[in-house]
Amino acid sequence: MNAQTCHNCGAECGTIWWAIIAKVENFVIGEADFDNIEKQRQDEPESSLFALDGIHEACPENVDSESISPVGDGKQLLQPESGGQVMKPEEELESENVPTLPTPPVSVSTSASSSFPEGSYLDLQQRYKLLELLPNLEEMPANTQWCVRVLDCQPYQISLLEAMATNQYQELATSSQSAVSLPYLAKAYVALQPYTNQGIPPIHDAWQQGDIQVVLLEDRDRWLYLLDLWRDDKTSSLQLVNYLYQMTRLWALLEPFNCRQSLLELPNLRLDEDQALALQMLYVEPLKNTPATPLTNTTSGEDFSIQTLGRVWQKLFKESQRTQFGSLLELLGDLEIGNIQTLLELQSRLQAIASELQTPSSTNKPNMTSAANQDHDSPPILQLNEQEEDTATKLIDDLPTVVLPMQLISLEHAGLTDVGRQRHHNEDYFGIDTKIAKLELPNTRNLQARALYILCDGMGGHAGGEVASALAVNTVRQYFKTNWIASELPTEDQIREAIRQANQAIYDVNQQDARSGIGRMGTTLIMLLIQNTQAAVAHVGDSRLYCVTRKRGLEQLTVDHEVGQREISRGVEPNVAYARPDAYQLTQALGPRDENFIIPDVKFFEISEDSLFVLASDGLSDNDLLETNWQNHLLPLLSSGVNLEDGIRDLINVANDYNGHDNITVVLVRAKVRPALESQKEIVTG
Structure with a gap:
């Protein structure tokens, strides 16, 4: 280490x-x-x-x-x-x-x-x-x-x-x-x-x-320079306009903190692994009429304006020896002579140029309206000040709201189960069923994906728990093979029906074998369904789904079906609820009882940023293991350069050291998204 x-x-x-x-x-x-x-x-x-x-x-x-x-x-x-x-x-x-x-x-x-x-x-x-x-x-x-x-x-x-x-x-x-x-x-x-x-x-x-x-x-010292990409003949004009737009968004973010200088240093402009614009470091700005220092790298009395940003763009073209094209050349000229006064005007011009560069087959036009005029039933949006609504950046608040369609550019997964250090057999089971189609053209990379991830933690002893968990996974998979046929997620009723059939399959075996009491086998279930950037999660029991993003950190997307959580939902204080001796007893599981006692939780959401989903049995999630260790063991896995199989083995090892009392099963899903810049959605975004 x-x-x-x-x-x-x-x-x-x-x-x-x-x-x-x-x-x-x-x-x-x-x-x-x-x-x-x-x-x-x-x-x-x-x-x-x-x-x-x-x-x-x-x-x-x-x-x-x-x-x-x-x-x-x-x-x-x-x-x-x-x-x-x-x-x-x-x-x-x-x-x-x-x-x-x-x-x-x-x-x-x-x-x-x-x-x-x-x-x-x-x-x-x-x-x-x-x-x-x-x-x-x-x-x-x-x-x-x-x-x-x-x-x-x-x-x-x-x-x-x-x-x-x-x-x-x-x-x-x-x-x-x-x-x-x-x-x-x-x-x-x-x-x-x-x-x-x-x-x-x-x-x-x-x-x-x-x-x-x-x-x-x-450490971004080895990241690709934006200038290197600018010099690449394969970089389309639309991509260049998108980078300019990203720079205007960063300009608005940096202005309240006096760090706009960060965008004026060409060696400071880098690209991340997905070729999104990134800064290597931040530069602070001195007060006007104060001596310039090597620390600030700024001429005394420097006036930071959008014209200053325009000169950086001119320098990008000059040093890359790339020819400025029609509309952009006109924009740079207007910017230099002061015909463009505000960042909003500049962004509107950039978006107009992007529309001109779209393919003739594109039909959708960019929709740019103020936040105040947005209809409540409009598609998901991303404001330029992001969802934090940071009131400090007042300039951002004045910028337009952009209807921002996202597209899936990468979907990877890995799954692993381990018996643990105290159990003699493994009652966990998982299943992964994906269909992924890729389309790559010189100026387009598109991915269409349909994916089902299921994890079950069985109970009922040898020849019981492992049978129930495997039966649940296979029943759900078989149901969706014939009922997930459209290019959209299954409905909530369909998801509930899949879980109902899994419960019924296990319940029937219990009835046939005349199992009773604690001898009745059962299982928890957690499943994640993904259709491009749309997703759904459904669960029964205490197996969990977590999501890790760079922006929001670690989030638990499910609430355990156990006595302690039931009491909390009734208004009992958490410390009192979990002081009960039966606090961790399940209130729901597939198999022991008929469908009238099964009420799965189902939730739909959109993947709007790069995300790592973690399906976990309680052998991994017990004792707040992930809440304590996510930054070291989960956050790095968001990077495309990190192998998910290595990461999942690392999680298993940590769980065995930290817990080890139960079977451990993990399914990791890494979904990477980007604004649909070169698709039918004619949007230029950051």
Whole structure:
């Protein structure tokens, strides 16, 4: 876990972070009203991952309190060492100077002495090992910053920043009631965490010692440059317009936090694994008429306007040697001479250009109306300020609401069952039945999918539980083979009928074998149905469906059918409900009783962002295992580069170590979606 590469095969296995080390002295920047922004978000706690001005929370119980210390003067940098060379500056893209485009971060002279040679640690706790050379911080010029990659030698330990946000480590919370302030350079990252799905780099950790600030981010140093894609002849004009539109959305997000400079650095514009626009890091802006510094990379008195953004677009075309085409050339001209004054006008022009670029066969036209004029029965929409309705970004509130059809671009799955460490036989069973058709053309990638995922946890002992769980899975699969024939999800009545037939099949066997009492076999059932971006979940018992997204984190989509939850639904306090000796006894299961006693929960929803679905038996979900460990063991699985089969084996191992008292079954489903840009839906979206 503390190695960058495997010593056997050489594969990269370590967790790498992008470290920004800044020396800040008398640094005057455009002060964003973070306190007011955070106050406005208090009604939406799920939108704000961390407190901004003061953090009274602390670390979970599994964190060694001696290995961490509060943000501020508590967490320290490792003391300098002698010898070694300084890291080489990051190779920069060759570019012609443009007045509104400052140079990338300051590089380090290789003649300076190095106090942090490769292999030393960035912090006294010896968690973050340097993979590159770092110069002597004491000799570091004021208001400059360096970027290096560091290896996390304790990847499964929660970071200090995240620990304070979880509000679980009560010892720190009670021992010190004084607020702990974040390094200023970290505040914008923290405030913008709800928008990591729009390209904002996620922050991992941050601390400050004296005038040295440290921020650790997701390592995007090796991500593809947007400029490289711009140079690719296979990139369509419509794709280029879409990237320009994404930049306007980011501009609106970054403006309240004085970070628009982030969009003006071509080397900072990257592409994620699905070729969506992303930023490598954030740049802050100084106040007008203050001296420019290498830290800000901004000319003194720089006026950030949409004309500034237009010059970046011109530079993209110039450096890629790609010809500007008709309508876009006209737009850039109007932008430069001031004929386009607002971001709304600019986005409307971009959308009009996108409509021109659609294929003649397209018939649907983009629908762009204000939020106030939206009809309540209109299709699902995504506002440019996202569902958090962040009142801090007032400019976003003034932008249009876009009817945003999504399309499925990838659907992957893996399933595994394990007997556990205390059971002698496995009563769990799962089934996966998918039909996926792909269409790929030069400018189009489309996927049509129909998928059924079922997991059952049987009960009734040997030759009972495993029979019931297998019978339920196979009955449901057989039902949908003949009743799921249209290009849409089955109806709620059809889903209930499938479960009713599964219950009846098990019940009939119980009756035929004259089983009674606890000898009657039965099973829980959880199933997920997906038709393109539409989904449905149905369940009976305490097997669960979870969903993990970058925006909302871990969500449990089902409520267990057990006595404790029944009592809570009746108004009993949770601690009282689960103090009952029968709190975990099931109130519903397939098989023991006839259909009159089975009332499955059925819910429909839309997959509107990249999602990881987890179907889990209680051998995995018991004792809040996933709630405690999802960030380390589930969140990474959202990435297309991570193998789901490896991830599911990892979950089984963790469940055996953490629980192990029961059979463990997991089905993982990774669904990736993108706006339907090149399909019949003529929409340009971010």
